[in-house]
Amino acid sequence: QSALTQPASVSGSPGQSITISCTGTSSDVGGFNLVSWYQHYPGKAPKLMIFEDSKRPSGVSNRFSGSKSGNTASLTISGLQAEDEADYYCCSYASSISLVFGGGTKLTVL
Amino acid sequence: QVQLQESGPGLVKPSETLSLTCTVSGYSISSAYYWGWIRQPPGEGLEWIASIYHSGSTNYNPSLKSRVTMSVDTSKNQFSLKLTSVTAADTAVYYCARDVGGGANDCWGQGTLVTVSS
Numbered sequence: 001q002s003a004l005t006q007p008a009s010v011s012g013s014p015g016q017s018i019t020i021s022c023t024g025t026s027s028d029v030g031g032f033n034l035v036s037w038y039q040h041y042p043g044k045a046p047k048l049m050i051f052e053d054s055k056r057p058s059g060v061s062n063r064f065s066g067s068k069s070g071n072t073a074s075l076t077i078s079g080l081q082a083e084d085e086a087d088y089y090c091c092s093y094a095s096s097i098s099l100v101f102g103g104g105t106k107l108t109v110l
Numbered sequence: 111q112v113q114l115q116e117s118g119p120g121l122v123k124p125s126e127t128l129s130l131t132c133t134v135s136g137y138s139i140s141s142a143y144y145w146g147w148i149r150q151p152p153g154e155g156l157e158w159i160a161s162i163y164h165s166g167s168t169n170y171n172p173s174l175k176s177r178v179t180m181s182v183d184t185s186k187n188q189f190s191l192k193l194t195s196v197t198a199a200d201t202a203v204y205y206c207a208r209d210v211g212g213g214a215n216d217c218w219g220q221g222t223l224v225t226v227s228s
């Protein structure tokens with residue numbers, strides 16, 4: 001299985017919105033409603049931000065939202081804040097009864 | 111509050127076996143959910159390694175399947191990872207996590223760095 005494709009980096013100014021894409025195939029992203037997104041600060045444990053494509057765990061800000069179209073999932077962060085600067089990873093269930101992560105996207109808040 | 115903590119050697123020699131244990135507190139692993147391992151090599155992204163269901167059934171990353179074994183010890187509320195024939199490419203921070211379904215890992219350990227070197 002190949003890693004899902006994410007942009008290496010994205011950036012935005014405080015208050016703006018950004019979107020991170022995650023492209024897979026019909027055997028993973030497009031085949032199941034099971035894409036999750038993680039926020040990862042270096043040296044810390046990753047944090048679940050979105051699961052089942054678009055659901056937010058309790059306690060996660062509603063500034064974070066997930067969506068999907070075909071084989072591409074997206075994470076949108078609105079009202080960008082300095083504390084959102086982190087690495088973001090998508091993850092999908094795959095038909096090989098496994099999980100596959102994206103390569104990660106570094107978000108810079110300008 | 112569910113907490114996970116990885117433990118095991120921080121240094122493993124090439125060709126030997128990497129063994130890690132994850133101790134769970136605040137939740138009985140025999141109750142439900144998948145319990146898994148995810149790693150991050152230095153400067154790289156996250157890679158899913160394996161998961162074990164509370165009943166004991168396992169799922170492995172196809173690229174690592176020949177070298178990986180997971181097990182669970184419900185009496186100690188722990189689950190373990192063994193990775194055989196390690197090389198420098200297995201050097202990584204290893205995380206244990208709870209998967210509440212479909213890859214939604216909602217609780218993570220802090221991670222432990224394992225270096226493969228002679």
